[in-house]
Amino acid sequence: MRSTRREMMLGAATLALLGRGGGAGAAMAAATALPRTARPLPLSDVRLHASDYATAVDVNRTYLLRLNADRLLHNFRLYAGLKPKGEIYGGWESDTIAGHTLGHYMTALVRMHEQTGDAAVRTRADYIVDELAAAQAARGNGYIGAMQRKRKDGKVVDAIEIFPEIMQGDIRSGGFDLNGAWSPFYTVHKLFAGLLDIHESWGNPKALAVAVAFAGYFEPVFSALNDAQMQEMLGTEYGGLNESYAELSARTGDKRYLAVAGRLYDRKVLDPLENREDKLANFHANTQVPKLIGLARIHELTGDPGKATAASFFWQAVTQHHSYVIGGNADREYFSAPATIAMHITEQTCEHCNTYNMLKLTRQLYSWSPDGALFDYYERAHLNHVMAAQDPKTAGFTYMTPLLTGAVRGYSTPADDAFWCCVGTGMESHAKHGESIFWEGDAGKGKALLVNLYIPAEATWRARGASLVLATKYPFEGTSTLTLAKLGTPGHFPIALRVPNWAAGKALVTVNGAPVRPAFARGYAIVERRWKAGDSLAITLPLDLRIEPTPGDDKTIAILRGPMVMAADLGSTEGNWSSPDPALVGDDLLARFTPAAQPATYTTSGIARPADLTFVPFYRQYERRSAVYFKRFSEGAWKTEEAAFIADQARRRDIAARSVDVVHLGEMQPEHDHGLISELSFPVSYRNRNGRDARSGGFFEFTVNAKPGPLVLQATYWGDERATDFDIMVDNVKVATQHLGGDQPGKFMDVDYPLPIGLTQGKTQLRVRFVPHAKRTAGPVFGVILFSAKPAT
Template sequence: MGIRLNRRFLLTSAALGGVVSGVPGIRRAFASGGGDIAGGAGEAVTPVPLQDVRLLPSPWLDAVERNRAYLLSLSADRLLHNFRTQAGLPARGAVYGGWENDTIAGHTLGHYLSALALMYAQTGDAECRSRVAYIAQELALVQTKWGDGYVAGFTRKEKDGKITGGKIIFSEIENGDIRSGGFDLNGAWSPLYNIHKTFAGLFDAQTYCQNTDALAVAVRLGGFFEVFYSKLTDAQLQKVLTCEYGGLNESFAELAARTGDAKWLKLAKRTYDHPVLDPLMARQDDLANRHANTQIPKLIGLGRIAEVSGDKSWQVGPRFFWQAVTRHHSYVIGGNADREYFSEPDTISQHLTEQTCEHCNTYNMLKLTRQVYTWQPDSTLFDYYERAHLNHVLAAHDPHTGLFTYMTPTITAGVREWSTPEDSFWCCVGTGMESHAKHGESIWWQGAETLFVNLYIPSRLHWAAQDVVWRMDTRYPYDGQITLSVEEAKAAGPFRLALRVPGWVEGTIGLKVNGETVPAQPEGGYVTLNRVWRKGDTVALTLPLALRTEAPVEAPHLVSLLHGPMVLAADLATAEGAYDAMDPALVTSDVVRDFVPVAGQEAVYRTTQAGRPAQLEFKPFYAQYKRRSALYLRCFSETDWTQEEGLYREEQRRQKDIAARTIDVIHLGEMQQEHDHGLKADESWPLVYRGRNGRDLRAGGFMEFTLKAAPGPLVLQTTLWSKDSPRTRGTHILINGKALSGLNWPAEAPARFVEMEVALPEAWTRGKQSLTVRIVPGGSRSNGPFFGVRLLAARKKEE
């Protein structure tokens, strides 16, 4: 394929001893200009069917079992509420809260259908299959009531605020009334994204539960969209597709694959928004300031078009996107994005916040990784998969409660916010239901003559192709010893066993077959054993686990600690209560040598001298569910620490002061933020300026949103670019309809981001739980851009 893989991580920083500068979790395996994936085992592969894998005791099995309990605690009738009522059928259960009580209502049902089907395949739980059948029957009934193939549960908000059924948006769009952008399409929240979830759930119901009703519903739903698409010009459809559409292109390609009807492939290819996808197909990283999870499913869809059509040119974008995200946009735990948006490449050190690493993004990146792996087996792909699956996916699910996070914070002392059982239903609750129903899906892979082991998760496999049962026992990643044994074999048979050797491995690999040492010579990222296998055969693989550090490319002195594939983090305090300690740091010329293991605890290490302001204990990050931790730490030499300690402490104080006084903040120009704060606007458009999202405001328009309030004196802070200050333009800010006086807009200053602060009259805020902020432009010119508005508690007088 042209490019040979470099099996080692990037250059080690001489100044820091063990620090590695480069991409978290994967080797720099690709040429900068993209190109085909190289190396690998040279054999087309598919995952072993999920139903042929059973998990053995491990954190992954714990997650599956707790998730199963959560899935069975939910009511299918409550999730079907809007589907039935909008079709004129009586509800059998009250609608759930959270997002299910918003205009994105109905999206959870698709996730739930997928999760139940996957859980049936993973565990054999008959109740899960029964629920799948019930939901499929209900959707068929709803569809029959509509009569035209339509079936959905989303709603839409009228201009007067009234909530109505969502189907009306399609007739409006067909008549040329298209109001599309970001998350909103004619008053509905991402309706095509919503439809994609329904399609995906129906397909999973057919795949894992052999449910024929599900495919019939999907075909009829596709027919509704075939008619809808036929009434739109390409220009109109492009306008529609500026609103998030999930992986609807994948849905149509999947219909083509399952029915053999090429008309669906035509719909898939039309579901292509040129501004986003054209640069990626041209191998250009144009991702900065784009909403991350809006894009990932589109690339999976392009890959599915490639598979169904046989046209490999559609693989270019997905391959390049995977490289760009994993090499230049990913955090050490494998997640990506800040406040749901990509930033400029190699700038993650500037985006360590409480709003990093949306779970949906990683859920979809793992799907994309599996897809690309089937095109050309390459162990590098599973170096990333393992990293994200272990350190992010497990971190986003509490095995004690079965609840989920939306974000997994990378900010020091950040706290994971957990969903509630019945009143959240965020997108990440939906993908969480799925993720923890299928932990066995990527352990074992099969080629024509080879059984691949890509993940070291305790499990039992029936490999139907050879009629053999394998068992894998291991405490990896806490221990590097992995034992595989043939438990059953109908007859002795020859085939290859390919064991992935992770790219982080340094040192001697141990390999024994039936107790006898054999040479372990990795080739293409795998150790391969080619022999006749019999019942009772055993393979013992030992992967040396060692401490090492990694650092972002652009910030080599910002380090994270890893033990094998597992990311460790400094355990700072419980998540409960206030936390106002100084951020920890490391002062040493050799990070790794300063750590010692803590006796009696697995994968727990403690600094001996390097910790500041005190010695630190590092534990597996994923398992710090209810703890505050430090994932990235600044590392200094003794000389640098002496010089920088004062500045470091002052910056920490300033940041903590802002954070402590912040009551609420809206980051303008970001879809989710604006939606969460109920933004209303006219003659105002989101934009990106100098790498930051913001919102322009034109003459005659306005922007209005709601901020949470709190008792006591309050200050409103507005962020602008200094050269665009509306100082002389007569811009007004109204609080609950009252115009603020004494606005001291910043004068033109050296080019930089600046803040304008104004104290709010206490009489306006007393007893208020929220405030409506309205910004009205003055003059005839554009005002702003405005990048954020923050409500702060006023500093105490002694400060």
């Protein structure tokens, strides 16, 4: 992995400190005190103490036990010819992606058992395995599944019927569906992951047997495809199925599974990454991250350096050029061009699944070569995004974590009627907050301990027969104290405490209350000495406010305190947000922040426009509106730009206020939510915009919500499009014929289509269809808005 800016900064700080106490020789000694590889202490050996993290685990445990396994198993039994034992859940579980939640649920139960020792969750996981084994035996072919397939006639059936079609080379996808099923291999991966996690955690042999038989069903499906057909199929989301097959090979020793894992390789996405090329713009983000986790696992089993390069480069590209301040990534589920975050601060930022998977990849890369820079990112995303994605009052989970000023977080409800992908990753994430605090590795002649997260907890360190207690109120207070409450084998070994980049050169370390001068290397303060039971090691990190400019736009900034993203509290989520976005004006902004009585709370004086603000931790804004990003102005620049800034905000609010419905074409979830159907139609991307076209003989059609009064349908096109003609139909009535052909070169253009009042009167929904003329293309269309016409003046 190439050097990062963080490493260079820490390197300079290290040399400065070591220059007072030993020079280059001490630096080299410090580096050798760190292990070359690392592994986390088992989650089952870590118990959380009181904190927001412990609360999240407790809330999630109640949620997991509230869910009914038989309801999640409904379709598995139904399609196996067995009588269901529970009514099917709603939301995604009643759609063609049914069954994905059960895979997440199995893994969540495993992690919850490891984190808490609760026997009830283990019993439930074993029950699910028994039920899946029974459904598999009833089918008699190794397959298990709840997925559904929607036929052309609208009938919904067992999705198993798509796989013989695929074996015949009949592969049909609009980008997110596959022969009428919704991302089927994504769901298959989740089931594999759950089964393998149950087998790994407590050795349930039936879980492995079900997984092996399941893998056996798909082997002939994949082997029937030539390389071109395989690539065509892999154009549809397949999750981390390559990881599952690689792991199955590791468990069984059967190299056939590793060969399958190698074929599950999407060249369009992964080849550039192996060549260290960032071509991620306009790719669906969470479709890609699991592929790299799989490549990393294949590298571990084969030593293939290209796979390691792709995984490491992807991590660097995403964290340095495609991530928001809270550590999440993607706008409306898609990567934008590198360093364009400031152009994509919307209500659809930061899908939780992406960060869940990025944290998995981070742990993998860290285990290969411990480096504090990896956990600087991990801490940021874990604290500011993952912790924001669960409402501790309701146990609900977010899909997106919006960073648009004034936006409301939308949590799943206690009615359990959502089951989005992010509900699945949410139930996993909040079952395992202790998994990455403590790590160990071989250093010198013994074991080294590394502390990567400052979360109050106790742990058993078996390699030393030690009981560890980490006491801290971080990130609200700066000091964290590690006590060796028990040490079965006292001795000389290193303990490494992570020093975040923002604290480089400023960390204070004590042993048994007395200051010491640690060695510094790779983002760690390292104390190597003869340790005995009762010894304590403490680190104090400065928690000063700082400004972080947005990559690519230093006039768009965020405020942080230590690892914690701060947000301006804009009030209750009730009602509509209609105020202007706040801006920060002045040459020394931080000097005008004053600490308030509440922990990690500040008020501004004279720098905020239109009024002073109170800043609080972003992740705790569960039921509040926030501002995270701010435009920064000097006093002179503000006077010049204030009018244009306010006018732009007013224009945006006017559009939002009159919008009845918005359709983001070419994007999986919005298209699904609007009931899109199509023939000979494909998602497209161009100049950082996603859209959809239809080829000659095809069409695409979707539903928009309507309301009383005059309505206008607006479509967005590229203004320099090649010549084409198509019709726009609303409820089977042609409302316009659109010609494109260089109308507005060099920019996107919006075209308005006022709808006849007789066509919309009394309707709450409209069906919109784009139909190309013969030998022409409809679109591409880069989004559609239905809005109320302005009153006549």
